[in-house]
Amino acid sequence: MMKIGILGSGSMGSGIAQVAATAGHEVLLYDNNPAALERAKEKLLKILNRLVEKGRIDDRTAKAIFGRIYFVDHVRAFAETGFVIEAIVEDLGIKKSIFEQLEDIVTEDCILATNTSSLSVAAIAAACSQPQRVLGIHFFNPAPLMKLVEIVPAIQTGQAAIEQSCNLIESWGKLVVKAKDTPGFIVNRVARPFYGEALRIYEEGIADVPTIDWAMTEIGGFRMGPFTLMDFIGNDVNYKVTETVFQAFYFDPRYKPAFTQKRLSEAGWLGRKSGRGYYDYSENAQKTAPNKSQHLGETIVNRIIVMLINEAADALYLNIASRDDIDLAMTKGVNYPKGLLKWADEIGIGKCVERMDALYHEYLEDRYRCSPLLRKMARDGQLFYG
Numbered sequence: 001m002m003k004i005g006i007l008g009s010g011s012m013g014s015g016i017a018q019v020a021a022t023a024g025h026e027v028l029l030y031d032n033n034p035a036a037l038e039r040a041k042e043k044l045l046k047i048l049n050r051l052v053e054k055g056r057i058d059d060r061t062a063k064a065i066f067g068r069i070y071f072v073d074h075v076r077a078f079a080e081t082g083f084v085i086e087a088i089v090e091d092l093g094i095k096k097s098i099f100e101q102l103e104d105i106v107t108e109d110c111i112l113a114t115n116t117s118s119l120s121v122a123a124i125a126a127a128c129s130q131p132q133r134v135l136g137i138h139f140f141n142p143a144p145l146m147k148l149v150e151i152v153p154a155i156q157t158g159q160a161a162i163e164q165s166c167n168l169i170e171s172w173g174k175l176v177v178k179a180k181d182t183p184g185f186i187v188n189r190v191a192r193p194f195y196g197e198a199l200r201i202y203e204e205g206i207a208d209v210p211t212i213d214w215a216m217t218e219i220g221g222f223r224m225g226p227f228t229l230m231d232f233i234g235n236d237v238n239y240k241v242t243e244t245v246f247q248a249f250y251f252d253p254r255y256k257p258a259f260t261q262k263r264l265s266e267a268g269w270l271g272r273k274s275g276r277g278y279y280d281y282s283e284n285a286q287k288t289a290p291n292k293s294q295h296l297g298e299t300i301v302n303r304i305i306v307m308l309i310n311e312a313a314d315a316l317y318l319n320i321a322s323r324d325d326i327d328l329a330m331t332k333g334v335n336y337p338k339g340l341l342k343w344a345d346e347i348g349i350g351k352c353v354e355r356m357d358a359l360y361h362e363y364l365e366d367r368y369r370c371s372p373l374l375r376k377m378a379r380d381g382q383l384f385y386g
Contacts, residue, residue: 001025002082005106007075008100009033009040012115013087015143018044021068022144023172028081030072037071044069047144078105083168085137087115090240095128103128111161113137117188118244121154121181132158135165138185140333148333149174150185175332177325182247186329188241188319190220190340192255193307195238198226198300199258207291207300209278214290215297220305227278231271235264235278253367254311281340305343306355310371312340316384317373323384341384350378 006013009031009272009298017029031037048062058063078084084102086095095114102112112134114124125134136152148167153162166176179185184192198212207215213225230238239261247253264270264277271277279285310325321329327339344352356370377383 003028003080004079005030005081005084007031007039007078007084007088007102008087009071010087010141012141012143013085014040014044015141016048016085016087016115016139017069018065018144019139019172019174020146021065025068027069028070028072028077030075030077032073032075033359034073037073041071058230071138075101076105078102078110079107081106081110083111083113083165085113085115088140090116090119090244092119092123095124097345099124099134100127103130107260109133111135111165112166115139118184118241120183120248121152122156125154125156130154133161136181136185137160137169138179140187147173147175147335148187148329149176150179150187150329150333151176152179152181154181175328177321177329179325179329180318180320182318182320184241184245186315188327188331189245189320190308190311190315190326190330191334192242192245193304193311194334195226195230195261196242196255196258197304197307199260201300201303202227203258203260207296208288210288210290211292211296212300214292215300218292218296219297220301223335223337226304230261231279231281234273235261236270239265253365254369256367269271302355303359304350306347306359307345307368309340309347309352310356310374313344313371313373316341344374345383346386347382349374349383353378 001024004025004027006017006027006029013029017027021027029040031040045066048066051057052059052062061092082266084106085097088094095116099112109205112128114121114136115138117134117138121136125131128134131154134154135157138150138152140146140148151162151166169176177186183189185257201207201212202209209227213227216225224232239257241254242257249255268274269276272281275281276319315321315326316323323341327341330336331339353370353374356368
């Protein structure tokens with residue numbers, strides 16, 4: 001089996017290394033920070049020991065997985081790898097610099113992949129003299145548990161690199177979806193209204209944080225409410241993704257960040273990792289009960305879901321991904337209770353258009369413009385799943 005190189009030993013890089021080693025590959029995990037590399041080594045050992053304690057794997061398997069991961073402190077070790085995945089800071093300049101450096105080290109047939117969640121893969125590939133072997137391979141955190149992986153070819157990526165990458169990642173037991181190289185790809189683009197519209201409802205004073213979360217879980221069927229999820233992800237991380245997508249889409253108001261989240265990030269109220277975010281996680285914190293009005297709850301759910309459906313429909317309209325890959329990405333990537341396009345069929349395409357138009361007429365903001373695809377389908381009596 002080919003050797004895999006992983007660049008960056010943070011939680012994502014370490015997680016991908018664990019996945020590849022579990023699949024039987026020898027993995028070279030590199031970080032330019034020796035302390036970070038040592039922390040990754042200790043954390044991986046703890047994770048594998050915990051899997052043994054829970055009976056998920058036996059001790060022999062755990063030792064074999066750990067033994068296949070080599071923690072290297074020099075990037076030139078990647079000279080013997082056939083596939084490299086970069087998982088470092090989301091900074092385009094740094095990524096381009098490292099890809100340019102990697103190309104002088106690896107063999108000519110080595111594929112170079114970036115785990116970026118929102119940056120231009122084409123821009124990263126442009127740093128290489130052989131951009132046809134560069135593509136995006138976006139894992140979700142934690143990589144060993146999340147089944148979905150987005151494969152994102154740049155316009156320069158060759159078909160051979162795409163096919164080899166899909167085959168490799170599928171052999172690791174992952175579900176692969178293909179996405180066009182546009183900001184946020186599938187999941188981080190389509191999911192923006194889950195956070196953004198919840199924040200808008202809160203800022204308007206329509207409902208408080210616990211009520212919105214209650215509505216989305218108890219009525220909407222989501223595993224986590226948007227505020228609980230933002231606190232789990234980290235308000236700094238979630239805000240940065242929203243800001244990046246907003247800027248990359250030429251400041252399209254659909255992706256406009258919320259001042260509420262910006263201020264929480266600036267205050268250091270990042271969520272669970274800081275002990276406070278939308279909720280207070282201190283030991284004696286008082287919890288506010290939600291307003292369990294069925295009418296209010298349904299109003300919240302209908303508004304957020306139709307915004308999500310509209311975003312998914314627009315992604316299909318603009319050929320970001322196929323119908324099936326969009327629905328698979330949202331159910332497996334962020335655990336939505338249903339595929340959004342299938343959900344649109346259940347609600348009724350005409351009803352979705354009515355709800356979007358009602359929001360637009362209420363606010364007269366381009367944020368609430370209805371996808372042309374939804375409007376055309378309603379007019380023609382079409383379904384996504386006919």
